[in-house]
Amino acid sequence: MKFQAEIDIMPRTEILDPQGKAVKLGLGNLGINNVNDIRVGKHIVMNLEAENLEEAKQKTETACKKLLANMIVEEYTYKINLEI
Amino acid sequence: MKFQAEIDIMPRTEILDPQGKAVKLGLGNLGINNVNDIRVGKHIVMNLEAENLEEAKQKTETACKKLLANMIVEEYTYKINLEI
Numbered sequence: 001m002k003f004q005a006e007i008d009i010m011p012r013t014e015i016l017d018p019q020g021k022a023v024k025l026g027l028g029n030l031g032i033n034n035v036n037d038i039r040v041g042k043h044i045v046m047n048l049e050a051e052n053l054e055e056a057k058q059k060t061e062t063a064c065k066k067l068l069a070n071m072i073v074e075e076y077t078y079k080i081n082l083e084i
Numbered sequence: 085m086k087f088q089a090e091i092d093i094m095p096r097t098e099i100l101d102p103q104g105k106a107v108k109l110g111l112g113n114l115g116i117n118n119v120n121d122i123r124v125g126k127h128i129v130m131n132l133e134a135e136n137l138e139e140a141k142q143k144t145e146t147a148c149k150k151l152l153a154n155m156i157v158e159e160y161t162y163k164i165n166l167e168i
Contacts, residue, residue: 002120008127023128026151032143034133036086043092043127044107049118059116067110 002083003048003056009069009076010041044068047083056080086167087132087140093153093160094125128152131167140164 011017020038027035046063050056057080064076095101104122111119130147134140141164148160 010127010129023151027147030146030150032147035130035143035147036133037129037131039129041127041129043094043125045094045121045123045125046119047121049120059119062114063111063116063119066114067107 001050001052001056003050003053004081004083005044005046005048005056005060005078006081007044007046007060007064007068007076007078008041009044009064009074010039012073012075013039015073041074042068053080053082085134085136085140087134087137087164088167089128089130089132089140089144089162089164091128091130091144091148091152091160091162092125093128093148093158094123096157096159097123099157125158126152137164137166 017039019040023038023040024035048056048059050059060078060080065071069076101123103124107124108119108122132140132143134143144162149155153160
């Protein structure tokens, strides 16, 4: 079966996000004000094959924990769609 | 009014994604096989204030076009939630 995992990896909220601060500054220079907070992370789209949804979840979890996310400073969320 | 924009900025599909290729290789080394394709982009969460949803959309569009996305090689999608 074919699945598509959409993964978001964001800096943990308690962690300072210098990239977010830089983007906020840049938006201010463009005249886009009233922006309170910006956080910048990674969006990963992974097309994979698995026996079932459970296996697709397991593969996605392992990929996030072992490679895609730095679990000390980042957190991940994902959703998995069945590809028809 | 307070809004939260969730923005995904991805490499255009016709553009080669070396980062995606590198991640796919890494997953293979971890024994995670049957991964057909991986694309890596940015996920940006922006908390902003605006008079109404329309203005929030406009600010988000301008932020994407002028700063967050390189429109030649990237495409963006976003969703905006009203923060209660």
